Amino acid sequence: MRRIILATLLLWGITAPALFPLDTLRIDATLDTVFHQVTGSVAYKIPVEPAAGTIEFQLFPNVYSSDSTPYMRRSPFALQNKMGDSQYGKMTIDSVFFNGLNVSANFKVEYTRGTVALPQGLKVAGGDLKIFFKTAIPSQGDRLTYRGKEYLLDGWYPSPARLLPDKSWYNPYYGGFSELVGDYFHFDVSLKLPTGYVVAAAAPPALDSLAESGQIVKFFFGPAHDFPLVVSPFLKTDSLDCGKTRLRLFYHSNEVAALGEIRDVALKTLEYMNNKVGPYQYEYLNVALIDFSMAGGIELPGLVILHSGTANLVFGRMFRAVIVHEIVHQWFYGMIGSDQVESPWMDEAVSEFFTSEVLEEYWGGESNMLDFAGFKLSDRNLRRFAAHFGGDGIKIAQPSYQFLNDLDYFSGNYSRGGLAIETVDNLMGDSLSGKFWREYYRRYLFQHPSEKDFLNLIGEIAGARLTELLREILHGDYNYDISLTNLRNERLDSLTVRIELICRKTGGLAFPIDYWVFLSNGDTLRGIWDGTIGAEAIEIISDSFATGAVLDPEQKFAVDRDWLNNSLLLSGSSRPAMRLASGLLFLLESVLSAVAGL
Amino acid sequence: MNDLRKAFGKLIAVRGLWLNLYLVKALTATAFILPLYLVTDSYLSSSLYSRRLLGDWDISVLIELFGGRIDLVPVFLLFGLAAAIIFLLIMQFLNGGIYYLAVSGKISPVQWSDFWSECGTNFKAHLKITAMMIVVYLVLLIAGLIFVNMVGMAGGKLTGKSAMYMAGAKALILMVIMTTASTFSDAVRAAITARPGVSFRESLRTGSDFFRPRVLRLAGFYFLTYLPFLATWILVEILALWTVGFLGNVVGIFLEFILFQICSFSRTGQKLWYLFFIGGRFREAVPGRFLPQQAELGI
Structure with missing residues (x-):
């Protein structure tokens, strides 16, 4: 069945150039482990006539x-490059x-942007482009780097710029924090390298043969927008x-202890995402453990890179979240796909949200990050904490x-973005949420939806008001605070009480916000504040006094910066502060004992 | 072991001092925690969300409390630092009397006039040792951290419980290093007490001469006195969690508070116990001004 789906997708890709403009990317390369460089060629067909009469590709x-x-x-x-004898x-x-x-002769390079102006009158559509390249691998990098005999190769070949539906080229600007962007291809990769090296890739080698002074490995993989590799003899x-x-x-002998956790997670x-969003489309999911990239983890198509040195964080639970x-x-x-350069929230924020969902599903919602000696912390709460550290004026989008x-x-991007997606998902509710994510998957599988596509689909499924809410959060200043500032009872007569x-x-x-009012007779009144203006007094006529009230009782608005002020209890209690003070007193006494001995 | 037993007997004999020293610590800490209580109570008392603190140490409440008021965190950290400095100064004053009792062994009954007199006489000397030890601790901490990280290179690949055990092992190594330094400080303080008139350099030499051949034994006995405290601490943590989780009301919180204070009280006792032990050992090796009067035989 899977093969049929893949074959159908392939056929669809070939016959639908607007979606799969460049169907097969052939890479023929050699890894030089002495000079730490890759040389080779990339070949592909240009499917349509580009608007500008030029061809662009990316030199990451x-x-x-x-x-x-x-x-x-x-x-x-x-900084590290300055400090050491490093290779750029x-x-x-x-x-x-x-x-x-x-x-x-017509080729120009501007930073990561390569451009070839073709002679006028030359028909470009259907033409074959072949680029011969040499990549010097930096010794200090996050996704393209090496240490000793081990290599992490991402963005190692000239990658075609994206061809947009209007036939213009999109060549991303790789500033700080930018990740690689590319169109979907089928990869046909041949790599020559010294014997004894193991290659971790999105798929196992279709051919692994000995050649003169080395081995040749061939891979077929796709559709995917990147084809990275981890190469190591260890x-x-x-x-x-x-x-x-x-x-x-793929692991080193001293990383065996991590394998059980990785398998389980x-x-x-996979089980959760297959059910909630849609089936994983590739035959293999590959996880490679390395400790020479500074990133905690790197997502790559069909291949996950984990930095094994992060395992100790929070007694290993952070590793699980990664x-x-x-x-x-x-x-x-x-x-x-999405545009990781222009709209990084579309992959990072959504992934953060689903990380919490998976952790909660299998490891509980209260203490999936820390559960030690009565101290509890969840991934979701950690995200709320981290969301406070972003500077003012930062927009999620x-x-x-x-x-x-x-x-x-x-x-x-991660924390506030994750909370934004959580808010929208909460407000959609379980049934619409499931519908939304499945439809998003169905509609945009192996495509690059834009922010507009994401928002429009929310509008289709859950209404325009939720679209507007998300648009506002994505582009707003992230200073949202919902609060309940007054709760008052006024007896009108012997039978009725006015609660304000x-x-x-x-x-x-x-957006409408739920509220609950707790009555002295044990009942709970439930209502909805329309939320169209900044402050509003709500009056309720009841036969019982209110003892307390809470706004957004189910904490659907994850972007609300303070959940403490969402509720008011008329008979306030000092117990939480007393317990906190008692604990902190003991902590301070312990510090004093450590400092002064007694 | 017999010496430990004797030292424990002395600790029981000066239980009033033990209680008072604990109270100095508790009152100093309370003076700095009180403002924090008043501030946090105004945020937590009327909030439904803060009730999560009544069952567990739910860090989410602290995140809500301090997340939006991140400026309060350095203020409270400064409070803690101020408390530590003030307590440190008070203890340098009291150390004169405490080490006098420990090294002289004159504890039944305690001559309080001697105690206070010793406090005043050796205040500067104890302050000087503290200043020196702060530097020593810092250097050892940095060196210790480098060492445990070298040891933990393999631990970097561990996850889950294995990672937790490795973290515990690292903490234990650091604790051994710092405790050994602390026993050296005790030896120098004992030297100053036994021979108050000599120069600081001479006291350091005397303390070192006592410390070097006995380093393992002194550290070992420190851990022996630490074990009952550790057991108390673990028991208190378990009981406190159970008490609050089970009762969850003012009674539960009060019982937890009492349990915490029992633990704090036992920590004061543990160090006093050890001081009486090391004081006795020191007097045997370097009697100084506490040399027993020679009886002249009229032969």
Whole structure:
């Protein structure tokens, strides 16, 4: 059945150039482990006549070409390069041929953007482009790097720029925090490398043969928008079936202890995402453990990179969250593409949201991040904490290169973004939520939906008001606070009481908000505040006094910055503060004992 | 072991001092926690969400409390730092009397006039040792962290419980290093007490001469006195969780508070116990001014 689906998709891809403009990318390359470089060629067909009469492609390794590139200026690796005897990365184009004609003279490079102007009158559609390249692999990089004999190769070949439906080229601007963007292809990759190396890729090699002074491995994989590799002579492999997917693990001998956790988490994440969103489309899910990239985890199509050194965080539970997050990316980034440069929230924020969903489903909602000596913390609450650290004026939906530092990027894009998606998902409710994600998958599988597509689909499924709410959160200043500022009882006569509560909100959120009023007779009155204006007094006539009230009782508005002020209890209790003070007193006494001995 | 038993007997004999020292610690801490209580109570008392704190140490409440008021965190950390500095100064004053009792062994009954006199006489010397030890602790902490991280290179690949055990092992190594330094500090303080008139350098030498050949034994006995406290601490944590989880009301919180204070009280006792032990050992090795009067035999 899977083969039929893939064959159908392939056929659809070939016959629908607007969706799959470039169907097969042939890469023939050699990895030089002495000089740490890759040389080779990339060949593909240009399916339609580009609007500008030029052909564009991406030279991602140039982001590592100096400490002062837009990418490296925001990167911690720049400092390391200055400190050590490091090799910068660079992609050199030796020659470009179009239909056998050498057009290298018309080739220009501007940072990561390669452009070839073709002679006038030349028919471009259907023509064959072949690019000969040489990539110097940087010693300090996040997704293209090496250490000793081990390599992480992402963006290692000249990748075609995206051809948009209006036939213009989209060549992303790789500033700080930008991830690779590409169209969907079928990859036909041949890599020559020294013998004894193991290659972790999205699929096992279709052919692994010995050649003169080395081995040649061939891969067929797709549809995917990238084809990265981990190459190392030290990798060991293991595999097991996770339902219809075969999980392949690549690890070092000292990382064996992590494998059980990875298997368990992968199995559960695949199960959840297959059910909630849609089936994982590839035959293999590959996880490679490395410890020489500074990123905690990197999502790549069909391949997840995990930095094994992060395992100790929060007694290993953070590692679990990283595994879930990167596997969720197989859907939101991998199979449902997006523009990671211009709209990074569309993969990161959505993946953060689903990370919490998976963790809650299998490890509970209260303490999936920490459960030790009575201390409890969930991934969701950790996200609420991290959301406070982003600077003012940061928008969730801003392009990756506009984030100025790690705190802004991770807080704004991941944490606030994740809370934004959680808010919308909560407000849709279980049935519409399931419908939305399944439809999003069905409609945009192996495509690149835009923010507009995402918002429109929410509108279709859950109404225009929710679309407006999400648009506002994505582009707003993230200073939302819902609060209940007054609760009053007034006896009107012996039988009736007028209850007044004042609801307030700052920062927008024009959306109905639930409230509950607790009565002295034990009943709970439930109502909805329309939420169209910033503050409103709600009057209720009742036969009992109110003892307390709460706005947004189910905490659907995850973007609300303070959940403490959402409720008012008339008979306030000092017990929480007393317990907190008691605990902190003991903590301070322990510190004093440690400092002064007694 | 016999010495430990004797030292424990002395601890029981000065239980009034033990209680008072604990109270100094508890009152200093309370003075700084009280403002925090008043501030947090105004946010937590009327909120339904804060009730989560009544069952567990639910960190989400603290996130809501401090997340939006991140400026309060450094204020409270400064409060803690101020409390630590004030308590440190008070203890340098009291150390004169405490070490006098420990090294001289004159505890039944305690001569309080001698105690206070010793407090005043050796205040500067104890302050000097503290200043020196702060530097020593910092250097050892940095070196210790580098060491445990080298040890933990393999631990970097661990996950789950294995990672937790490795973290525990690292903490234990650090604790051994810092405790050994602390026993050295005790030896120097004992030297100052036994021979108050000599120079600081001479006291350091005397303390070192006592410390070096006995380092393992001293650290070992420290851990022996620490074990009952550790057991108390673990028991208190379990009982406190059970008490609050089961009762969840003011009674539960009060019982938890009492349990915490029992633990804090036992920590004061543990150190006093150890001081009486090391004081006795020191007097045997370096009697100084506590040399027993020689009886002249009129032969």
